[in-house]
Amino acid sequence: MPRWEPDARARFVVAALQLFTDQGYDDTTVAEIAERAGLTKSTFFRHFSDKREVLAAGQETLSRLLADGITAAPASATPLEAVGAGLAHAAATMTQFNRELAPRLAAVIASSSELQQRDALKRVGMAAAMTDALRARGVPDPVASAAAELGLLAFKEAFAAWVADESPTESPTELADLMHGSLDRLRAAVSQLG
Structure with a gap:
Protein backbone atom coordinates (compact mmCIF):
# COMPACT_ATOMS: atom_id res chain seq x y z
CA MET A 1 0.00 0.00 0.00
CA PRO A 2 1.18 3.54 -0.60
CA ARG A 3 2.67 5.40 2.33
CA TRP A 4 0.14 8.24 2.06
CA GLU A 5 -3.51 7.61 1.36
CA PRO A 6 -5.90 10.41 0.35
CA ASP A 7 -8.86 10.91 2.68
CA ALA A 8 -7.51 8.36 5.14
CA ARG A 9 -9.23 9.99 8.13
CA ALA A 10 -12.63 9.96 6.43
CA ARG A 11 -12.11 6.37 5.31
CA PHE A 12 -11.32 5.32 8.87
CA VAL A 13 -14.41 7.13 10.19
CA VAL A 14 -16.70 5.47 7.63
CA ALA A 15 -15.16 2.04 8.21
CA ALA A 16 -15.39 2.37 11.99
CA LEU A 17 -19.03 3.44 11.89
CA GLN A 18 -19.90 0.55 9.61
CA LEU A 19 -18.22 -1.94 11.93
CA PHE A 20 -19.56 -0.37 15.13
CA THR A 21 -23.06 -0.56 13.64
CA ASP A 22 -22.66 -4.13 12.39
CA GLN A 23 -20.91 -5.75 15.34
CA GLY A 24 -20.86 -3.20 18.16
CA TYR A 25 -18.25 -0.79 19.44
CA ASP A 26 -16.75 -3.14 22.04
CA ASP A 27 -16.39 -6.03 19.58
CA THR A 28 -14.60 -3.98 16.91
CA THR A 29 -10.80 -3.84 16.80
CA VAL A 30 -8.48 -1.27 15.28
CA ALA A 31 -7.16 -3.97 12.94
CA GLU A 32 -10.69 -4.56 11.63
CA ILE A 33 -11.24 -0.83 11.11
CA ALA A 34 -7.97 -0.55 9.19
CA GLU A 35 -8.80 -3.59 7.06
CA ARG A 36 -12.31 -2.28 6.26
CA ALA A 37 -10.81 1.10 5.31
CA GLY A 38 -8.26 -0.58 3.07
CA LEU A 39 -5.43 0.92 5.08
CA THR A 40 -2.88 -0.32 7.59
CA LYS A 41 -3.06 -0.38 11.36
CA SER A 42 0.03 1.86 11.55
CA THR A 43 -1.74 4.41 9.32
CA PHE A 44 -4.67 4.30 11.73
CA PHE A 45 -2.39 5.18 14.63
CA ARG A 46 -0.90 8.09 12.68
CA HIS A 47 -4.39 9.61 12.67
CA PHE A 48 -5.97 8.40 15.92
CA SER A 49 -4.72 7.32 19.32
CA ASP A 50 -7.47 4.67 19.72
CA LYS A 51 -10.79 3.60 18.23
CA ARG A 52 -12.73 5.95 20.48
CA GLU A 53 -10.97 8.92 18.86
CA VAL A 54 -12.38 7.99 15.46
CA LEU A 55 -15.78 9.12 16.68
CA ALA A 56 -14.39 12.50 17.75
CA ALA A 57 -12.46 13.02 14.52
CA GLY A 58 -13.86 16.47 13.84
Missing part, protein backbone atom coordinates in the same frame (compact mmCIF):
# COMPACT_ATOMS: atom_id res chain seq x y z
CA GLN A 59 -14.15 17.76 17.39
CA GLU A 60 -11.00 19.86 17.50
CA THR A 61 -11.67 21.23 14.05
CA LEU A 62 -15.25 22.12 14.94
CA SER A 63 -14.20 23.85 18.16
CA ARG A 64 -11.53 25.80 16.26
CA LEU A 65 -14.00 26.82 13.55
CA LEU A 66 -16.49 28.09 16.12
CA ALA A 67 -13.75 30.07 17.89
CA ASP A 68 -12.33 31.44 14.62
CA GLY A 69 -15.76 32.68 13.56
CA ILE A 70 -16.24 34.42 16.90
CA THR A 71 -12.79 36.00 16.62
CA ALA A 72 -13.51 37.25 13.09
CA ALA A 73 -16.86 38.80 14.03
CA PRO A 74 -16.99 42.60 13.77
CA ALA A 75 -15.76 44.43 16.86
CA SER A 76 -19.24 45.95 17.25
CA ALA A 77 -20.91 42.52 17.47
CA THR A 78 -22.72 41.63 20.67
CA PRO A 79 -21.67 38.37 22.35
CA LEU A 80 -24.58 36.49 20.76
CA GLU A 81 -23.90 38.06 17.36
CA ALA A 82 -20.30 36.89 17.67
CA VAL A 83 -21.52 33.40 18.58
CA GLY A 84 -23.79 33.56 15.52
CA ALA A 85 -20.73 34.35 13.41
CA GLY A 86 -18.99 31.32 14.92
CA LEU A 87 -21.96 29.09 14.12
CA ALA A 88 -22.08 30.36 10.53
CA HIS A 89 -18.35 29.79 10.11
CA ALA A 90 -18.64 26.20 11.35
CA ALA A 91 -21.80 25.54 9.32
CA ALA A 92 -20.03 26.60 6.12
CA THR A 93 -17.72 23.58 6.44
CA MET A 94 -20.43 20.98 6.92
CA THR A 95 -21.04 18.74 3.94
CA GLN A 96 -23.34 15.95 2.88
CA PHE A 97 -20.73 13.61 4.39
CA ASN A 98 -21.44 15.07 7.85
CA ARG A 99 -25.16 14.85 7.27
CA GLU A 100 -25.09 11.21 6.19
CA LEU A 101 -22.83 9.98 8.98
CA ALA A 102 -24.57 11.82 11.82
CA PRO A 103 -27.46 9.36 12.44
CA ARG A 104 -25.11 6.38 12.45
CA LEU A 105 -22.71 8.20 14.75
CA ALA A 106 -25.56 9.03 17.14
CA ALA A 107 -26.69 5.39 17.19
CA VAL A 108 -23.19 4.14 17.97
CA ILE A 109 -22.74 6.71 20.74
CA ALA A 110 -26.12 5.78 22.25
CA SER A 111 -24.97 2.15 22.46
CA SER A 112 -22.05 2.78 24.83
CA SER A 113 -21.80 4.67 28.12
CA GLU A 114 -18.10 5.24 27.42
CA LEU A 115 -18.95 6.93 24.13
CA GLN A 116 -21.75 8.94 25.74
CA GLN A 117 -19.23 10.31 28.23
CA ARG A 118 -16.85 11.14 25.39
CA ASP A 119 -19.64 12.91 23.53
CA ALA A 120 -20.45 14.97 26.63
CA LEU A 121 -16.79 16.00 26.81
CA LYS A 122 -16.98 17.03 23.17
CA ARG A 123 -19.81 19.41 23.96
CA VAL A 124 -17.86 20.81 26.92
CA GLY A 125 -14.90 21.39 24.61
CA MET A 126 -17.03 23.23 22.07
CA ALA A 127 -18.51 25.49 24.73
CA ALA A 128 -15.06 26.14 26.21
CA ALA A 129 -13.67 27.12 22.81
CA MET A 130 -16.50 29.60 22.27
CA THR A 131 -16.18 30.96 25.81
CA ASP A 132 -12.43 31.50 25.39
CA ALA A 133 -12.94 33.26 22.06
CA LEU A 134 -15.54 35.57 23.63
CA ARG A 135 -13.27 36.31 26.59
CA ALA A 136 -10.50 37.23 24.15
CA ARG A 137 -12.92 39.80 22.72
CA GLY A 138 -13.26 41.31 26.20
CA VAL A 139 -16.61 39.74 27.05
CA PRO A 140 -16.92 39.26 30.84
CA ASP A 141 -16.78 35.65 32.02
CA PRO A 142 -20.41 35.00 33.02
CA VAL A 143 -21.69 36.59 29.80
CA ALA A 144 -19.15 34.70 27.69
CA SER A 145 -20.12 31.40 29.32
CA ALA A 146 -23.85 32.02 28.91
CA ALA A 147 -23.49 33.07 25.26
CA ALA A 148 -21.33 30.00 24.52
CA GLU A 149 -23.86 27.66 26.12
CA LEU A 150 -26.66 29.23 24.08
CA GLY A 151 -24.50 28.79 20.99
CA LEU A 152 -23.97 25.14 21.84
CA LEU A 153 -27.72 24.61 22.28
CA ALA A 154 -28.39 26.35 18.97
CA PHE A 155 -25.77 24.20 17.25
CA LYS A 156 -27.23 20.95 18.62
CA GLU A 157 -30.82 21.89 17.75
CA ALA A 158 -30.01 23.12 14.26
CA PHE A 159 -27.68 20.24 13.41
CA ALA A 160 -30.32 17.72 14.50
CA ALA A 161 -32.95 19.46 12.35
CA TRP A 162 -30.55 19.59 9.38
CA VAL A 163 -29.75 15.89 9.65
CA ALA A 164 -33.42 14.92 10.08
CA ASP A 165 -34.61 16.90 7.04
CA GLU A 166 -35.77 14.23 4.59
CA SER A 167 -35.71 16.60 1.63
CA PRO A 168 -32.33 18.26 2.10
CA THR A 169 -31.22 20.96 -0.27
CA GLU A 170 -27.67 21.41 -1.35
CA SER A 171 -27.64 25.03 -0.20
CA PRO A 172 -24.45 25.77 1.74
CA THR A 173 -26.36 28.30 3.85
CA GLU A 174 -29.11 25.93 4.93
CA LEU A 175 -27.42 24.82 8.15
CA ALA A 176 -26.27 28.36 8.96
CA ASP A 177 -29.85 29.57 8.56
CA LEU A 178 -31.10 26.85 10.91
CA MET A 179 -28.43 27.79 13.47
CA HIS A 180 -29.33 31.47 13.32
CA GLY A 181 -33.01 30.61 13.72
CA SER A 182 -32.24 28.44 16.74
CA LEU A 183 -30.07 31.15 18.27
CA ASP A 184 -32.84 33.72 17.74
CA ARG A 185 -35.40 31.44 19.44
CA LEU A 186 -33.07 30.88 22.38
CA ARG A 187 -32.41 34.62 22.70
CA ALA A 188 -36.17 35.22 22.82
CA ALA A 189 -36.59 32.47 25.41
CA VAL A 190 -33.87 33.96 27.62
CA SER A 191 -35.52 37.38 27.45
CA GLN A 192 -38.63 35.82 29.01
CA LEU A 193 -36.71 34.61 32.05
CA GLY A 194 -37.06 38.01 33.64
